[in-house]
Amino acid sequence: MKRFCSWKWQQTLECCLHHNDLERAKLVHGLMLSRGIHPPIVSANRFLDMLSEAGEIDQAVKVFDKMRQRDEYSWNTMIKGYARSRLLAEARLLFEQAPARVPITWSSLISGYALNGCEDEALELFWRMQSEGLKPNEYTFGSVLRACAVRPRLSCGQQVHAHVLKTGFDSNVFVVTGLVDMYAKCRRVHEATNLFSITPERNTVLWTAMVSGLSQNGEGRKAMEIFREMHRSGSRPNQFTFPSVLTACASISDIDFGTQIHNHIIQTGFGPNVFVESALVDMYSKCGDLSSAQLVLDNMIVADEVSWNSMIGGCVRHGLQARALCIFKRMHETAMRIDDFTYPSVLNSFASLNELKHGQSVHSMIVKTGFGTHKHVGNALVDMYAKCGSLGYASSVFITMPEPDVISWTSLITGYAHHGFHEDALRLFCDMKDAGISTDEFALASALSACAGLTVLEVGRQIHVIFIKSGFGSSLSIENSLVTMYAKCGCIMDAHTVFDLMPDRDVVSWTALIVGHAQNGRGNVSVELYEKMLRSGTKPDFITFVGVLFACSHAGLVEDGRYYFESMSKIHGISPSTEHYACMIDLLGRAGQIDAAEELLNEMPIKPDATVWKALLSACRVHGKIELGEMAACNLLALEPQNAVPYILLSHMYSSAGKWEEAAKIRRLMKSRGVTKEPGCSWIEVNNTVHAFLAEDRGHPRMAEIYSKIDLVMSLIKEAGYVPDRACALHDVDEEGKEIGLAYHSEKLAVAFGLLAVPPGCPIRVVKNLRVCGDCHSAIKYISKVFSRKIIVRDSNCYHHFSEGACSCRDYW
CATH class of the missing domain: 1.25.40.10 (Tetratricopeptide repeat domain)
Known part of the structure; x- marks a missing residue:
C-alpha cells in the first residue's frame, strides 16, 4: 500500500511538472517529503530546473540539499541557477565542489560570468578548462564568445576562433553565430561577413546575428539586403530579427522599407510582441513619422519604457520639445518605469527650451529615484545646466560624477565657451587633457571658440595641431571653428587657407569667412565671397546677411547694401x-x-x-x-x-x-x-603670456622701458608728420596735459611693449575692449611706417591692419 501511495505521489508530481504548474508542484513535493517519500532523480531534476528557471533560487537550494541522489544534471542545474540569479560566488563554490565537471558544467559557469559582465572570469575559466584536458563543446564556445563580445575583446575572440578551427567546430552553426556576433561587436564587420558568407547552413539565429551586426556597425543598407536574402531563403524572422532590421531602417531614415517590414510583421503574427513594437516606435520616430510612432505606441498591449523613451527621443530629435515633455508627464502619471534613457531625452528638451526651473524639478526626481550616479543621466544634467547658463550647477553635477567622460567634459567646456567664460573654457580643456581624456571634435571646436573670444592666437594654433594629430580626418565643426578663430585673431589669410582646404562647406563655413573678411577691413572680399557662395548653391541664412551688411557698412558699399537688404525677403524669404x-x-x-x-x-x-x-x-x-x-x-x-x-x-x-x-x-x-x-584696456599676447594695459598704467614690470619707448616713439612719429588729436583727450586738463595723456593711452602702451618684446618681422597683435580712439589710430599708422612693423589692432568694432602708414579700414571705421 505504501509503495502504491509512493507511486501515486510521484505520478501526481510528474503531472504537475508536465503542465508547468510550479505552485502545485511545490505543494505536492512538500507533502511527499513530509511523508518520507523522495521523488526519483529525474523528477527531482526537472523540479529543480523549473524552480531555477522561475528565479526561485532559494527554494531550488532547499530541494537540492534534500536530494538523496544527485547526478551531473543536478549540479549543473544549480550552478546555472546561481549564475542566472547573479549569485556568482555561490555558483563558483558549487562548481568547485562538484564531484565531476563535464563540458556543460564549465559552460554553465562561463555563461553565467559572461551574462553578468564578468568577462575576465569567464575567459580565465575557459583557458583553465583547456589546461585540465577537457574539450569545449558548442555551448562552451558560445558562452566564451559572448564574453569576448561584451567588452569587447578582439584579441581574445581571435584566440577562441583559432581554437574553434583546431577543434573542428567552425562549421557548427551555433558556434559560427557566436563568432559573427563577436566580430560584429568588436567592429570587425568584414570578418563577420566573411564567416557568414562561407557558412552553408544558416538558421534564423545566424541570419539575425548578421543583420544585427551590420545594423550596429552603421551598415544599414547592407543589413536590409541581408534581411531580403533571409526572406528569399525561406528562413522565418523572429522577435529579434525584426528589431534589428528596423534599427537599420531608422539609421538611414528609410521609412518606405520600414513600412514594408511593418506589414510583414503583421502578416507573420509578431505585431503584439513588445520588442518588435518598441522597435517600430523607434523606427517611425527616427524617420520623423511621429504620428505612426504614436499610433503604434497607443495600440501596444504592454507598452514598456523602451517604446516610451523612443517616442520622447523622436520628439526631441525633431524639435518638438513641448510634445516630448507632455509624453514624459503621461509616462510619469501612469507609473511607467522611468530609467536612465528617459531622463536624458527629457533633460535635452528642457535644455532646448531653456526651462531651467523644470529641469531642476526633474533633477530632484533623478536624485530621489537613484539615477544620479548613472553616467548618461549625469552627462545630460551637465549639458542641461550648461545650456541654460547655470554653470555653477553644471560644475557641481560634474564634480560629483564618479567618472566624467568626454561627453560631460565637452558639455561643460561648451557651456563656458558659449556663455562668454572663455578663460574657464580653456582651463577646463587643459584639465581634460591632463586627466587623460581623449578629446572629441566638439571639445576641440568649443576650445577654438574660446580662443577666438580671447584672441589667443598661439593657443588656437596649438589646438589646431592637436586636431591634425588626432586623426579625426575632416571635421566640419572643427574646421568652421578654425576659420572663425583665425579670422577673429586677425589672421584672415590663415582663415582663408583653412576654408580653401575644406572638402565640404556649409552656410556656417561661408558665413564665418564672410564675417571674418568684413571684420578685417576687407568688405569687398566679403561681398565677392557672398556671390561665390550663392553660385555654389549654398543658401544664406539670418547670420550670413548680418555679415554681408556689416561688410557693406564698413566698406562704404551703399548700393550693394541696399540691394542685399532688399533681397533678404524678396529672394531668400528671410525677414530682416x-x-x-x-x-x-x-x-x-x-x-x-x-x-x-x-x-x-x-x-x-x-x-x-x-x-x-x-x-x-x-x-x-x-x-x-x-x-x-x-x-x-x-x-x-x-x-x-x-x-x-x-x-x-x-x-x-x-x-x-x-x-x-x-x-x-x-x-x-x-x-x-x-x-x-568702462575703462579702456588693451592687451597683447607674447610667448603665451597675456600683458594687459590701462591708460597711463604703471603696473607692468617693464614699465620704465615701456615709457622710455613711448617717448622715443612719439618723438619719431612727430618728425614723420604725426599731429596729436587733442579732441580725443580729456576736456578738464590743459593742452599740454591733453597731449601727455594721449601718449599714454592703453593701445599705445601695448604697441610700445610689442616693439620691445615681439621679434622684428613678426606682427604686433593688440586687442582693445573699446573702440580705438582717433588719435591712437593716427599714431599707430605712423608707427607702422617709421618702425617698418605690421601692427594688428582689434577693437570692439573691427580689426585694423596697420602697415606702411595705412590701415585696412581706410579710416572708415
Whole structure:
C-alpha cells in the first residue's frame, strides 16, 4: 500500500511538472517529503530546473540539499541557477565542489560570468578548462564568445576562433553565430561577413546575428539586403530579427522599407510582441513619422519604457520639445518605469527650451529615484545646466560624477565657451587633457571658440595641431571653428587657407569667412565671397546677411547694401531683424545719408532695439545731427539707462558743437545715476603670456622701458608728420596735459611693449575692449611706417591692419 501511495505521489508530481504548474508542484513535493517519500532523480531534476528557471533560487537550494541522489544534471542545474540569479560566488563554490565537471558544467559557469559582465572570469575559466584536458563543446564556445563580445575583446575572440578551427567546430552553426556576433561587436564587420558568407547552413539565429551586426556597425543598407536574402531563403524572422532590421531602417531614415517590414510583421503574427513594437516606435520616430510612432505606441498591449523613451527621443530629435515633455508627464502619471534613457531625452528638451526651473524639478526626481550616479543621466544634467547658463550647477553635477567622460567634459567646456567664460573654457580643456581624456571634435571646436573670444592666437594654433594629430580626418565643426578663430585673431589669410582646404562647406563655413573678411577691413572680399557662395548653391541664412551688411557698412558699399537688404525677403524669404536694420542704418549713417537712415528707421515693421538707436546715434555724432542724435540718445537711455555709451556719445556731440554747458549737464547726469564708463584696456599676447594695459598704467614690470619707448616713439612719429588729436583727450586738463595723456593711452602702451618684446618681422597683435580712439589710430599708422612693423589692432568694432602708414579700414571705421 505504501509503495502504491509512493507511486501515486510521484505520478501526481510528474503531472504537475508536465503542465508547468510550479505552485502545485511545490505543494505536492512538500507533502511527499513530509511523508518520507523522495521523488526519483529525474523528477527531482526537472523540479529543480523549473524552480531555477522561475528565479526561485532559494527554494531550488532547499530541494537540492534534500536530494538523496544527485547526478551531473543536478549540479549543473544549480550552478546555472546561481549564475542566472547573479549569485556568482555561490555558483563558483558549487562548481568547485562538484564531484565531476563535464563540458556543460564549465559552460554553465562561463555563461553565467559572461551574462553578468564578468568577462575576465569567464575567459580565465575557459583557458583553465583547456589546461585540465577537457574539450569545449558548442555551448562552451558560445558562452566564451559572448564574453569576448561584451567588452569587447578582439584579441581574445581571435584566440577562441583559432581554437574553434583546431577543434573542428567552425562549421557548427551555433558556434559560427557566436563568432559573427563577436566580430560584429568588436567592429570587425568584414570578418563577420566573411564567416557568414562561407557558412552553408544558416538558421534564423545566424541570419539575425548578421543583420544585427551590420545594423550596429552603421551598415544599414547592407543589413536590409541581408534581411531580403533571409526572406528569399525561406528562413522565418523572429522577435529579434525584426528589431534589428528596423534599427537599420531608422539609421538611414528609410521609412518606405520600414513600412514594408511593418506589414510583414503583421502578416507573420509578431505585431503584439513588445520588442518588435518598441522597435517600430523607434523606427517611425527616427524617420520623423511621429504620428505612426504614436499610433503604434497607443495600440501596444504592454507598452514598456523602451517604446516610451523612443517616442520622447523622436520628439526631441525633431524639435518638438513641448510634445516630448507632455509624453514624459503621461509616462510619469501612469507609473511607467522611468530609467536612465528617459531622463536624458527629457533633460535635452528642457535644455532646448531653456526651462531651467523644470529641469531642476526633474533633477530632484533623478536624485530621489537613484539615477544620479548613472553616467548618461549625469552627462545630460551637465549639458542641461550648461545650456541654460547655470554653470555653477553644471560644475557641481560634474564634480560629483564618479567618472566624467568626454561627453560631460565637452558639455561643460561648451557651456563656458558659449556663455562668454572663455578663460574657464580653456582651463577646463587643459584639465581634460591632463586627466587623460581623449578629446572629441566638439571639445576641440568649443576650445577654438574660446580662443577666438580671447584672441589667443598661439593657443588656437596649438589646438589646431592637436586636431591634425588626432586623426579625426575632416571635421566640419572643427574646421568652421578654425576659420572663425583665425579670422577673429586677425589672421584672415590663415582663415582663408583653412576654408580653401575644406572638402565640404556649409552656410556656417561661408558665413564665418564672410564675417571674418568684413571684420578685417576687407568688405569687398566679403561681398565677392557672398556671390561665390550663392553660385555654389549654398543658401544664406539670418547670420550670413548680418555679415554681408556689416561688410557693406564698413566698406562704404551703399548700393550693394541696399540691394542685399532688399533681397533678404524678396529672394531668400528671410525677414530682416533689428540686427539687419541696425547694419543698414549704420551703412547709411557712415555714408552721411542721415535722412535715408531716419526714413528707414520710421519704416521698420518691428520695434527698434538698442543696437538700432546706437547706430543712429553714432551716425549723428559723426555728422553733427544734434536734434536727431538727442532723440536717438533718449530712446537708447530708456532701453539701457546704465549703458555709458549714449551719455558719452551725446556729450562728445555737444562738445564738438561747442555746447559746453549741455555736455557738462550730460556728464553730471551720468555721474548722478552712477553710470561709469568702462575703462579702456588693451592687451597683447607674447610667448603665451597675456600683458594687459590701462591708460597711463604703471603696473607692468617693464614699465620704465615701456615709457622710455613711448617717448622715443612719439618723438619719431612727430618728425614723420604725426599731429596729436587733442579732441580725443580729456576736456578738464590743459593742452599740454591733453597731449601727455594721449601718449599714454592703453593701445599705445601695448604697441610700445610689442616693439620691445615681439621679434622684428613678426606682427604686433593688440586687442582693445573699446573702440580705438582717433588719435591712437593716427599714431599707430605712423608707427607702422617709421618702425617698418605690421601692427594688428582689434577693437570692439573691427580689426585694423596697420602697415606702411595705412590701415585696412581706410579710416572708415
